[in-house]
Amino acid sequence: MSQQGGSPTGHEDDWWGQLYDDDSTGDTGPAPAPDTVDDRFASVAGAVGADAGAEAVDEGFAAGAGVPAQRPGDAEAAQAPPRAGLAQPRAPWERPPAAPGGRTSTEDPVTTVPESRMPAEAPPPPSTPPDGADAAPAPDGSPTAAAGQADPDAAPAAERRARHAADAPSAVAADSPLAHAARHRATPPAPEADPLQGSAPARTATHLDLPPLPPAPVDYVGSGPPTYDAEPTALPPADPDDLDDLVADTVLDGARYGACTLRAVSVRGDSARYRGEPRRDSLLTARFGTGEHALILVAMATGARATPGAHRAAAEACHWIGRAVGRSHARLAEDIRAARRGDLKSGLHRLTDRSLGKLRASAAEQGIEPEEYAATLRCLLLPADPECRTRVFFGVGAGGLFRLRDGDWQDIEPRVSEVTGEPVVGFGSLPPETPEGDRLTMDLGITTPPSPYDPAPEPSREPFRFRASVAHPGDALLMCTGGLAEPLRGEPDLCRYLTTRWSGPTPPGLAAFLADTQVRVKGYADDRTAAAVWEA
Numbered sequence: 001m002s003q004q005g006g007s008p009t010g011h012e013d014d015w016w017g018q019l020y021d022d023d024s025t026g027d028t029g030p031a032p033a034p035d036t037v038d039d040r041f042a043s044v045a046g047a048v049g050a051d052a053g054a055e056a057v058d059e060g061f062a063a064g065a066g067v068p069a070q071r072p073g074d075a076e077a078a079q080a081p082p083r084a085g086l087a088q089p090r091a092p093w094e095r096p097p098a099a100p101g102g103r104t105s106t107e108d109p110v111t112t113v114p115e116s117r118m119p120a121e122a123p124p125p126p127s128t129p130p131d132g133a134d135a136a137p138a139p140d141g142s143p144t145a146a147a148g149q150a151d152p153d154a155a156p157a158a159e160r161r162a163r164h165a166a167d168a169p170s171a172v173a174a175d176s177p178l179a180h181a182a183r184h185r186a187t188p189p190a191p192e193a194d195p196l197q198g199s200a201p202a203r204t205a206t207h208l209d210l211p212p213l214p215p216a217p218v219d220y221v222g223s224g225p226p227t228y229d230a231e232p233t234a235l236p237p238a239d240p241d242d243l244d245d246l247v248a249d250t251v252l253d254g255a256r257y258g259a260c261t262l263r264a265v266s267v268r269g270d271s272a273r274y275r276g277e278p279r280r281d282s283l284l285t286a287r288f289g290t291g292e293h294a295l296i297l298v299a300m301a302t303g304a305r306a307t308p309g310a311h312r313a314a315a316e317a318c319h320w321i322g323r324a325v326g327r328s329h330a331r332l333a334e335d336i337r338a339a340r341r342g343d344l345k346s347g348l349h350r351l352t353d354r355s356l357g358k359l360r361a362s363a364a365e366q367g368i369e370p371e372e373y374a375a376t377l378r379c380l381l382l383p384a385d386p387e388c389r390t391r392v393f394f395g396v397g398a399g400g401l402f403r404l405r406d407g408d409w410q411d412i413e414p415r416v417s418e419v420t421g422e423p424v425v426g427f428g429s430l431p432p433e434t435p436e437g438d439r440l441t442m443d444l445g446i447t448t449p450p451s452p453y454d455p456a457p458e459p460s461r462e463p464f465r466f467r468a469s470v471a472h473p474g475d476a477l478l479m480c481t482g483g484l485a486e487p488l489r490g491e492p493d494l495c496r497y498l499t500t501r502w503s504g505p506t507p508p509g510l511a512a513f514l515a516d517t518q519v520r521v522k523g524y525a526d527d528r529t530a531a532a533v534w535e536a
Helices: 012-019 037-048 051-060 074-079 152-165 178-183 271-277 311-327 329-337 341-366 480-489 494-504 510-517
Strands: 250-257 259-268 281-288 297-304 375-383 388-397 402-406 406-410 464-470 476-480 528-536
Touching: 012 152, 037 271, 250 271, 250 281, 250 402, 250 510, 259 281, 259 297, 259 510, 281 311, 297 311, 297 329, 297 476, 297 528, 311 329, 311 375, 329 341, 329 388, 341 464, 375 476, 375 528, 388 528, 402 480, 402 494, 402 510, 406 494, 480 494, 480 528, 494 510, 510 528
Parallel strands: none
Antiparallel strands: 250 259, 259 528, 281 297, 297 375, 375 388, 388 464, 402 406, 402 476, 476 528
């Protein structure tokens, strides 16, 4: 076994036995500053325990990192006899010999500090002296070794020894050889975030040019919050023998055909949610036909207020108008593409009267007054042909029809005195109306059977509303019941809010559309049913 820093003189496989052979020459001597393997082992063992210290030393040699460079005086120290009181070489698996007073030889009375007095974290190591400068003297008066040139092959082992020294508590002496080796050989690691303090190294902020997002949904607009809670609080009563009569709190649907994107929703009002009443509004979305000849129908109805079967009347009105439109969808789609406004108006008026007449007949069958089993009805027809942008609205009763164009809301609900609507633009000239009007120009081939009731139920006394218009790219058409039409007409903040939400380049998703239509306004607590169409 050669001295530290020298060339090996024997077989490299015998160095371990020579190092820990009891008959070998001692590896310590009267050097000014002892720097033997045992001294390093004793220093580490006193800081992190005998087993951890042995593992650290073993790891450093097994990795092939080598030993520190020889310092002046090491050769003479190796030939000198060992000094009294120094620990003798031993293997890492051997237990340290017992010392007087019950302590082991690795427990240094000078450097060992009780755990209760240890600081929370180790002090930072002193700054590394420049190359060629003398190191500061140790506390015991012995000079320390000057900083040596780091060996590239020994860098990994030196970094591991430095990490052991940095992580060890303050029991490691500042003048120990391991501390000097860690200070002079190890490269300081990059700063890391402190899990206790939450500090992290500063990072350079990266600026990203993102498109502006619409404002986040709000709970309410206006002067203050509504009286009722925002979420349902009670369920409607159920009949175990008629569970089909139950109505869900919320219905949500959507589709995309041709040049339009459809969103439809029906939500129980705050008042009905609080009282446990069923939703009086009914919503039907249906597609009849396939391909470009398909026709999309959106129908919504509202039952009479304060009547037990209001939700059933609304559902029947939607189903009957759906059956009537579905049986005549091919002719209706052809008339819409050909812009036959007069034929459409008269035919849809007849279908609406027939459907509401059946509703009044159903009231007579149940033995109740027709006014108690009535409903308002509003419908929207959308052709699936991408070349046709004609949108047809018709219905009976209160509600709303609005159009959002260029950031402004337009109330285009046909008035009672304006039930004839406006001509469709963009499909050529239209034939003039007959003196009798245009309601009798087409009957869709439907014959009127004799009524089984005597007297026959009268049609609805509400005026028929019809409107056909051509949509422009970027338009948003909104058809809704009175539960949403009234706050739109009475609260300007709701109009401004929906303008910012629905004026984006893309239509909102189903969840976003539901959140937008549920924005509450104080004083308006009825059911809300709405269908919106965005034009590409």
